[in-house]
Structure formats: structure tokens, C-alpha cells
Amino acid sequence: xxxxxxxxxxxxxxxxxxxxxxxxxxxxxxxxxxxxxxxxxxxxxxxxxxxxxxxxxxxxxxxxxxxxxxxxxxxxxxxxxxxxxxxxxxxxxxxxxxxxxxxxxxxxxxxxxxxxxxxxxxxxxxxxxxxxxxxxxxxxxxxxxxxxxxxxxxxxxxxxxxxxxxxxxxxxxxxxxxxxxxxxxxxxxxxxxxxxxxxxxxxxxxxxxxxxxxxxxxxxxxxxxxxxxxxxxxxxxxxxxxxxxxxxxxxxxxxxxxxxxxxxxxxxxxxxxxxxxxxxxxxxxxxxxxxxxxxxxxxxxxxxxxxxxxxxxxxxxxxxxxxxxxxxxxxxxxxxxxxxxxxxxxxxxxxxxxxxxxxxxxxxxxxxxxxxxxxxxxxxxxxxxxxxxxxxxxxxxxxxxxxxxxxxxxxxxxxxxxxxxxxxxxxxxxxxxxxxxxxxxxxxxxxxxxxxxxxxxxxxxxxxxxxxxxxxxxxxxxxxxxxxxxxxxxxxxxxxxxxxxxxxxxxxxxxxxxxxxxxxxxxxxxxxxxxxxxxxxxxxxxxxxxxxxxxxxxxxxxxxxxxxxxxxxxxxxxxxxxxxxxxxxxxxxxxxxxxxxxxxxxxxxxxxxxxxxxxxxxxxxxxxxxxxxxxxxxxxxxxxxxxxxxxxxxxxxxxxxxxxxxxxxxxxxxxxxxxxxxxxxxxxxxxxxxxxxxxxxxxxxxxxxxxxxxxxxxxxxxxxxxxxxxxxxxxxxxxxxxxxxxxxxxxxxxxxxxxxxxxxxxxxxxxxxxxxxxxxxxxxxxxxxxxxxxxxxxxxxxxxxxxxxxxxxxxxxxxxxxxxxxxxxxxxxxxxxxxxxxxxxxxxxxxx
Numbered sequence: 001x002x003x004x005x006x007x008x009x010x011x012x013x014x015x016x017x018x019x020x021x022x023x024x025x026x027x028x029x030x031x032x033x034x035x036x037x038x039x040x041x042x043x044x045x046x047x048x049x050x051x052x053x054x055x056x057x058x059x060x061x062x063x064x065x066x067x068x069x070x071x072x073x074x075x076x077x078x079x080x081x082x083x084x085x086x087x088x089x090x091x092x093x094x095x096x097x098x099x100x101x102x103x104x105x106x107x108x109x110x111x112x113x114x115x116x117x118x119x120x121x122x123x124x125x126x127x128x129x130x131x132x133x134x135x136x137x138x139x140x141x142x143x144x145x146x147x148x149x150x151x152x153x154x155x156x157x158x159x160x161x162x163x164x165x166x167x168x169x170x171x172x173x174x175x176x177x178x179x180x181x182x183x184x185x186x187x188x189x190x191x192x193x194x195x196x197x198x199x200x201x202x203x204x205x206x207x208x209x210x211x212x213x214x215x216x217x218x219x220x221x222x223x224x225x226x227x228x229x230x231x232x233x234x235x236x237x238x239x240x241x242x243x244x245x246x247x248x249x250x251x252x253x254x255x256x257x258x259x260x261x262x263x264x265x266x267x268x269x270x271x272x273x274x275x276x277x278x279x280x281x282x283x284x285x286x287x288x289x290x291x292x293x294x295x296x297x298x299x300x301x302x303x304x305x306x307x308x309x310x311x312x313x314x315x316x317x318x319x320x321x322x323x324x325x326x327x328x329x330x331x332x333x334x335x336x337x338x339x340x341x342x343x344x345x346x347x348x349x350x351x352x353x354x355x356x357x358x359x360x361x362x363x364x365x366x367x368x369x370x371x372x373x374x375x376x377x378x379x380x381x382x383x384x385x386x387x388x389x390x391x392x393x394x395x396x397x398x399x400x401x402x403x404x405x406x407x408x409x410x411x412x413x414x415x416x417x418x419x420x421x422x423x424x425x426x427x428x429x430x431x432x433x434x435x436x437x438x439x440x441x442x443x444x445x446x447x448x449x450x451x452x453x454x455x456x457x458x459x460x461x462x463x464x465x466x467x468x469x470x471x472x473x474x475x476x477x478x479x480x481x482x483x484x485x486x487x488x489x490x491x492x493x494x495x496x497x498x499x500x501x502x503x504x505x506x507x508x509x510x511x512x513x514x515x516x517x518x519x520x521x522x523x524x525x526x527x528x529x530x531x532x533x534x535x536x537x538x539x540x541x542x543x544x545x546x547x548x549x550x551x552x553x554x555x556x557x558x559x560x561x562x563x564x565x566x567x568x569x570x571x572x573x574x575x576x577x578x579x580x581x582x583x584x585x586x587x588x589x590x591x592x593x594x595x596x597x598x599x600x601x602x603x604x605x606x607x608x609x610x611x612x613x614x615x616x617x618x619x620x621x622x623x624x625x626x627x628x629x630x631x632x633x634x635x636x637x638x639x640x641x642x643x644x645x646x647x648x649x650x651x652x653x654x655x656x657x658x659x660x661x662x663x664x665x666x667x668x669x670x671x672x673x674x675x676x677x678x679x680x681x682x683x684x685x686x687x688x689x690x691x692x693x694x695x696x697x698x699x700x701x702x703x704x705x706x707x708x709x710x711x712x713x714x715x716x717x718x719x720x721x722x723x724x725x726x727x728x729x730x731x732x733x734x735x736x737x738x739x740x741x742x743x744x745x746x747x748x749x750x751x752x753x754x755x756x757x758x759x760x761x762x763x764x765x766x767x768x769x770x771x772x773x774x775x776x777x778x779x780x781x782x783x784x785x786x787x788x789x790x791x792x793x794x795x796x797x798x799x800x801x802x803x804x805x806x807x808x809x810x811x812x813x814x815x816x817x818x819x820x821x822x823x824x825x826x827x828x829x830x831x832x833x834x835x836x837x838x839x840x841x842x843x844x845x846x847x848x
Contacts, residue, residue, distance in 0.1 A: 001184065002217045003146070005261050006210070020258035022214045026247060028207035032215075033238055035195060035208065038062075039168025041231045050179045053192065054079050057169040067167070074162055075196070083182060151176050152183045153191035153216045157209035159202045166197035170234070172225065191216055191225065215241060304675075304685045305444045314441040318389045318689040325683040325743075329391065333746030337597045341722040342750045344600040345394060348715050348780060349755055350765070351773040353377045354621070355468070356397040360707060361630060363406040367419055368707055369630025371759075373397065376706030378756030380697045384709075385748035388693045389686010390674060392741065394719050394748065395694075396712035399464060399836065400662050405707075408655070418643035420634060420705050425649045427702025428640075429656030430663060434695025437664060443687040446668050455790045456825060457669045460832050461713040465781030469774045473568050476619065476771070480560040496551035498542035564618050564771040567607050571775025574603035576782070582726075582736075593726075600722070600776060607772040621768040624759055629705075638705050663710055667694055670711035674720060680740035717787065718780045723747070793822040 001007050005019035040061050047053045058072050067075065169192070176188030183189060193212045195205050215221045215238065224237030304321070308314060357373030377396065385391045408426070412419040437443070542549060578599035582592050595602065611618055629636065640649070668687065675685040694710060701708055723743075726736040758765060785791055796804055796818065804810065809818065 002213045019261060023255060024211050025207050028211040032208050032211045035168045036234050042171045044174040045171055046174050048177055050182055051080055057171055152187040152189045154182060155193045155209045155213045157195045157205040159199045160196045161199055163198050169194045304687055305447045307441050307444050311439050314688040315438055318686040321684045322389050322686055329745040333744035338747050340598040340601055341747045344722050345719050346751045346754045349751055350758055352396050359402055364409045366631040367634060371624040371630050372706050376701055378752045380709040381752035384693050385745050389689035391745040391748050392720055393711045394715040395709040396715060397707045398666060398710055401708050420638045421643045422648055424638045424640055424702045425652035426656045427698045429653050430659050431695045431698040433660040438688050438692045446672055446687060449672050454673050455788045456828055458673055458713055458788050459790055459829055462781045462785040465714050465777055469777040472774050476561050476564050482561055496549055498547045499550040500547045560616055560618055563616050567769055568771040568775045571603050571607045571772045572778045575600050575779040578602055604772055608768055611769045618769045621765050621770055625762045636704055638703055666710045670713045674716055683743045714780050714784045717784045790825055
């Protein structure tokens with residue numbers, strides 16, 4: 001049978017082979033062409049049953065090839081016998097049949113001379129009669145693989161002892177007709193090909209039948225066969241098929257080897273292109289729509305970025321473009337995949353809010369802390385997802401903004417200014433400038449962002465995620481130190497007890513508790529022992545009673561660092577492995593898809609379970625439990641006047657210009673990356689509307705003393721990747737097709753609602769180890785880094801030329817120029833990294 005690719009019944013007749021590319025002898029195609037030239041060809045035949053089709057095919061033979069009346073009857077009776085199919089059964093059905101009748105043989109109702117009955121399918125609409133499917137057709141699991149609107153074509157070949165010359169017929173029905181048991185599954189049939197002939201040529205007939213089946217699964221020949229009016233049209237279609245044929249020389253390969261289907265096939269449009277240069281454009285651009293990151297070719301202009309020449313013209317176009325989709329932005333989220341995306345991005349957002357909140361607290365003396373970060377993330381993200389043009393974007397604090405906050409706070413402290421009031425005026429000016437940029441359609445400049453710029457930005461942000469996750473893990477060795485001087489022979493000296501007396505020979509250790517000075521090189525007998533020691537008190541009780549911790553193991557936390565790194569690495573590997581489980585060979589397709597969709601959540605649950613079973617006090621996720629400012633000296637509302645001189649409102653104009661450039665570049669580069677054509681977004685972008693939302697949010701966050709927010713590249717890419725849609729029905733051997741992204745607003749809204757109520761979920765969230773979340777961060781950074789072409793080109797440095805993949809740009813660009821381009825990108829990336837690590841990081845988006 002054929003459905004895109006060939007499948008054969010294996011020896012023993014119990015299972016179908018793996019789908020493979022059909023390999024045809026060239027001579028069989030020439031013989032098929034002869035059959036079409038000399039045999040019976042019936043086009044647009046009106047028939048409602050297989051018997052009627054056979055009668056008209058036999059009676060419609062040319063005069064020179066007509067059979068004797070008795071031979072016609074025998075041939076018709078032969079063709080009308082009940083066929084037997086090798087149906088696709090579940091393992092339970094096979095086991096049941098084996099247990100009920102282990103020695104049952106296979107008996108065919110068709111004569112031995114009729115060797116082939118091949119079912120081929122093609123995706124075309126039909127208007128067939130609806131007949132009741134037979135029982136074996138209903139039980140056939142192969143039906144699930146058939147795409148909607150498919151039709152069946154039948155090829156019947158064999159040798160017959162009573163024929164002296166071949167009987168050939170090609171039949172096209174006017175309407176698709178259900179032919180009962182002739183089809184393996186209940187499908188309407190439109191094409192039939194019959195080739196019966198004398199004995200001793202069965203192999204030839206077999207190969208001619210395979211050639212016809214291969215032709216009928218070819219999209220171009222299907223189109224010709226449906227539109228053909230004469231025999232010559234079919235032959236012309238076959239000639240076109242022969243023009244594309246590739247011949248392999250004998251003894252250079254094994255003809256019995258089965259060629260697996262390729263993951264990347266030429267589309268029908270490319271095959272029908274007149275000029276080969278149209279097949280692949282070597283210009284600078286994005287990846288192929290199916291996800292081939294190697295292909296190139298951005299459009300020169302985009303509808304979303306064309307200037308209208310009117311004030312707020314681009315904004316109005318964004319609103320008109322997105323308004324018709326607003327209702328579907330909620331209904332399209334009713335899918336289990338969205339639940340997985342919500343949980344995944346929620347945990348990533350919470351971890352990011354805690355990380356940046358802690359760093360903001362350190363930089364601003366808790367004028368902005370973890371609680372402010374939570375509330376700001378929840379509020380800004382919710383409003384943005386509700387009204388923005390691209391609701392798949394996730395807002396977050398960024399590194400350049402953090403650097404600016406640190407510089408602004410230091411400047412305010414040095415000049416005795418109110419930090420929050422100064423920041424309020426800067427935020428108001430930034431919001432004003434942002435509205436001006438929206439009004440003048442400044443977002444059209446995004447058209448000039450090249451792949452070079454996008455990849456530099458995405459690579460840098462991805463590396464920052466990877467670096468920060470590793471840095472956080474390495475810092476655990478300081479919080480939970482490892483005893484590198486441990487010696488098994490000195491095990492009797494490792495202890496920690498509570499001492500309630502004080503002595504001049506004590507020293508501070510472990511953040512405050514006093515411990516005795518101990519030299520691990522000394523034997524246990526020479527170690528000092530306390531005069532007054534209590535062994536029954538816990539550390540908290542000991543310190544509460546004014547005691548001191550004494551011993552050689554007081555400052556060490558056994559196993560915590562080790563198990564934290566194991567949880568970190570295990571979570572990362574689990575996320576990566578389960579995410580790729582969709583392409584695994586194990587389990588049914590729906591199980592693989594479910595595991596892949598919930599990969600991150602499953603990895604987190606497994607790691608949390610392992611941590612709970614071990615029972616070690618690994619660092620856990622801690623969220624604020626009270627709704628009050630982190631710094632008691634501030635309130636929830638920042639007033640514009642009173643604490644600073646009046647001229648601060650004018651001076652703040654200067655830093656506001658710099659922040660405006662920072663926000664504009666950061667927001668729009670991320671927007672360009674998220675709206676690439678390769679993601680097949682159907683609802684359009686909203687560059688102007690997104691920038692307006694971010695600008696107006698600056699007013700609210702500045703007036704309430706909350707952090708400033710802009711699009712987060714890595715988390716937004718992770719959000720989109722978690723919402724990928726792929727075809728659920730595919731032919732055997734055909735790889736699932738990327739259909740686009742599940743575009744909706746509900747996942748983002750749910751993420752930020754959960755972030756806002758996380759304050760009340762502290763008893764549950766405290767069981768999640770931080771190393772697990774850092775492992776998720778590492779996975780997001782690596783996944784985003786692997787999504788850009790720069791990573792592929794860096795790998796080329798390590799590959800010999802003969803092992804390099806067949807990438808499109810390598811066909812059009814010399815390898816040395818590809819390496820030169822990559823080296824320039826890497827040098828610029830290194831420069832940006834150095835810049836990011838200094839106080840000049842605030843101008844990082846401008847440098848990009």
C-alpha cells in the first residue's frame with residue numbers, strides 16, 4: 001500500500017513494513033507508458049459499483065484486444081472475488097488472535113495468480129456516495145492515519161493462466177465511489193488500474209503495478225490524472241514525472257535497501273517553479289516556514305511596518321488588524337497544551353521575578369524588592385497581555401534596566417535626592433517620548449533590523465540566562481560549603497555542639513555563630529574541647545539562649561551542594577529529553593505528544609519528588625507572604641513634588657532620553673524575533689500597539705514605585721515554543737508538519753494572575769527547590785540559543801567539510817565567507833558581553 005510512501009507486508013504476512021521511498025526499475029516505467037498507450041483508458045466513467053466498473057472496463061476494450069465471451073466471464077468472476085487485506089491491528093488484537101487460534105493458517109479468497117492489491121491515497125475533496133463501512137474496515141487502526149478528504153486508488157496486477165495476452169485498463173470515475181471490501185479502509189475510490197496477463201511474467205506485472213501506485217501518489221501526476229481529457233494527457237503527465245526522475249547506477253547501492261523518508265521534501269510550489277533559482281533564494285532572510293533554520297529570505301517590506309504618513313496611523317492599523325481576532329484570542333486557548341504552557345511560563349516568571357527583585361533590592365536598599373517585583377510583574381504583564389498587539393510576549397525586568405536603576409540610585413544618594421521621586425519624573429518623560437514615537441510611526445525603523453542584529457541580541461540574552469543559572473548554582477558552594485579537608489581517619493573529631501560559655505579563643509563562623517578554631521591536620525587527641533557543652537539543643541535553641549556552636553563541622557552542610565547540582569543537571573536533562581520525546585520511536589503518537597507538551601512540568605515534578613524523598617534542606621523557592629513595601633520608609637504611591645527641588649522634573653529629561661532608547665530597542669528587537677515569518681503567525685503583529693502599552697505602563701509603575709518592564713526575549717521564545725502546533729494526522733513515514741503557534745491571550749493572562757496571587761501560595765511554592773528552577777532557566781537559555789542560525793554556523797567550525805549538513809546557504813555562499821561572517825558575529829558578541837559586564841551596560845541596546 002501507498003500513502004505518500006510505500007509499505008510492504010513482511011514475510012509471514014502479519015505486519016506492515018516501515019514506510020520507505022519506493023525504488024522502481026526504470027524499465028517498469030517504460031512498460032507502464034506502453035500500457036497507457038495501448039490499453040483501455042476510461043475517463044469520467046459513471047459507475048456506482050465495482051461490478052459495473054469491471055463490466056464496462058471489459059466491454060470497452062479496443063477491437064484488436066477484445067476477449068472471447070467465455071474469457072470475459074471468467075475474468076469478471078475472478079476480479080469480483082472477495083479480497084483479503086492485511087489490516088493494521090493493535091497489539092491487544094494480535095495477542096487475542098494468537099491466544100484464540102495460534103495455529104490458524106492464512107487463506108485468501110483471491111486466486112494465487114492475483115498478487116497485488118495496493119491502496120493509495122491522496123488529499124482531494126470528493127462527492128462520493130456514503131456506504132456503510134464493513135466490520136474489518138471499522139476495526140482497522142490505519143484509518144486514523146488517513147487525512148480528511150482522502151480518496152483511494154486501486155492497482156490490481158497478477159498473472160492468469162487462461163489469458164494469452166495482457167489485459168490492461170486505467171479507469172477514472174466521475175465521482176468517488178465506495179467500493180465495499182475492495183478498499184482496506186472505508187474510503188471513496190476514483191482511480192483503478194488493472195494489469196492481468198499470461199503466466200511467467202508475474203515479476204514484471206508486479207513492478208509495473210508498483211510504478212503506477214507510485215505515480216498515483218505523486219501530487220503533480222494526481223493533478224494531471226484528474227484533469228486529463230484524453231489518453232495523451234496521461235502520457236504527458238507521465239513524461240513530466242520521468243523528467244524529474246533520478247537514476248542510481250547499478251552495483252553502487254543495494255536495491256533491496258529501504259530508503260527512509262526525508263524530513264525535508266520539496267513543496268509542490270518548488271517543483272512547479274519554472275526557474276531553479278526560485279526554489280531557494282540566497283538573500284538575507286528568515287527560516288523556512290516548516291522550521292528549517294537554514295533557509296533564507298526575509299520580505300523586503302512588511303504590512304505592519306509600512307508608514308501611513310498620519311499621526312498614530314500605524315497604531316490605528318494595528319488596532320484594526322487585531323480587533324477581529326480578539327474573541328478568538330480566548331477561544332483558541334481551550335486546549336490542554338495551553339495548561340502546560342501556563343505552568344511552565346509561570347514558574348519561569350516567578351523565578352525571574354525573585355531573581356531580579358533580589359538584585360533590585362540590593363541595588364536600591366530595598367526601595368524596590370521582591371514583593372514590588374511580584375506585584376509589578378503581575379500588573380504590567382496582565383495589562384499588556386490584555387491590550388497588546390502580540391500577547392504571546394512576556395514582560396520582565398532586564399539587565400540594562402537593572403544597571404540604570406543602580407546608577408540612578410547611586411546618583412540620588414550622592415546628591416541627597418529622593419530616588420523614587422527622581423525616578424517618577426524619568427518614567428513620565430519616557431512614557432511621553434514613547435507616545436511620540438508611536439504617533440510618528442517610529443517603529444517602521446524595525447524593518448532595517450537584519451538577521452545579524454537579531455541573532456546578536458538573542459544570543460546575548462540566551463548566554464546571560466545560561467551564565468546566571470550557572471552562577472547561581474556556583475554560589476551555593478558559598479552558602480552551603482563543602483568540607484574539602486574531610487579525612488575518614490579523623491571521623492571521630494567531626495562534631496558540632498552547643499556551648500553556653502564564652503572564651504577569648506573563639507572566632508566567628510557561618511554568618512554569626514561562634515566556633516572554635518580547629519586545625520584539621522591535627523589528630524583528634526590534640527583538639528580543644530569545650531568545658532561546658534550541651535548536646536541536646538538545636539542550632540536555633542542554642543543561639544536563642546546565647547550559646548555558641550562549637551566543633552569542626554558546624555560551618556558545613558553535608559550533601560546539600562551535591563544534591564543541588566544533581567537536581568539542577570537532572571532537571572535540565574529531563575526538560576531537554578522529554579521535550580524531544582515527540583520524535584521518539586516509543587509509545588503511540590498521542591502519548592509522545594502529551595509528554596512533549598508537558599515536558600517541563602513533568603521534569604519539575606520528578607525533581608521535586610526526588611528532593612522530597614531525600615529530605616535534605618536544599619534552598620527552596622521563597623515568595624513574600626505579606627503585602628507591604630519591602631522598605632518601611634516608602635509607601636505605595638510616589639508623589640511628584642515635595643522631596644526634590646522643582647527643577648528635577650526638567651533635569652530628568654536627559655536620562656529619560658537614554659531610557660527611551662533602551663526601552664525602544666529592547667522592546668522592538670524582541671518583537672521582531674517573535675514575529676518572524678517562520679513561526680507562521682496568522683493574526684499579525686502590533687509593533688506600535690505594543691510600544692504604546694509599554695509606554696503607558698511606565699506611568700503606573702513609576703507612580704507606584706514598581707520596577708520597569710519590557711519584553712523578555714528568552715521567556716517569550718519559551719512561551720511560543722510551548723505553544724507550537726503540529727499536524728496530528730500524517731501519512732506513515734511522513735514527519736508531523738509545523739502548523740504555527742497557538743496564538744491567544746489566555747496563557748499570558750493566567751501566568752500573570754498566578755504571579756499576582758503567588759503571595760498567597762507561599763505554603764505550596766516553598767516545596768520547589770531553587771536548583772530545579774535554575775535548571776529550567778538553563779533549558780530556556782539553551783533552547784533559545786539553539787533556535788538561531790548562528791549556533792549552526794558555529795558548529796560548522798568543528799565539522800570536516802564532508803560531514804557538514806546540507807544547509808541551503810552552504811550551496812550559495814563559499815564556506816570561507818560563512819566562517820568570516822560567523823567570526824565577525826562572535827567578535828561583536830564578545831564586545832557586547834564585555835560591555836554588558838561594565839557600568840556602560842545601559843547603552844547595550846544602542847550598541848546592538
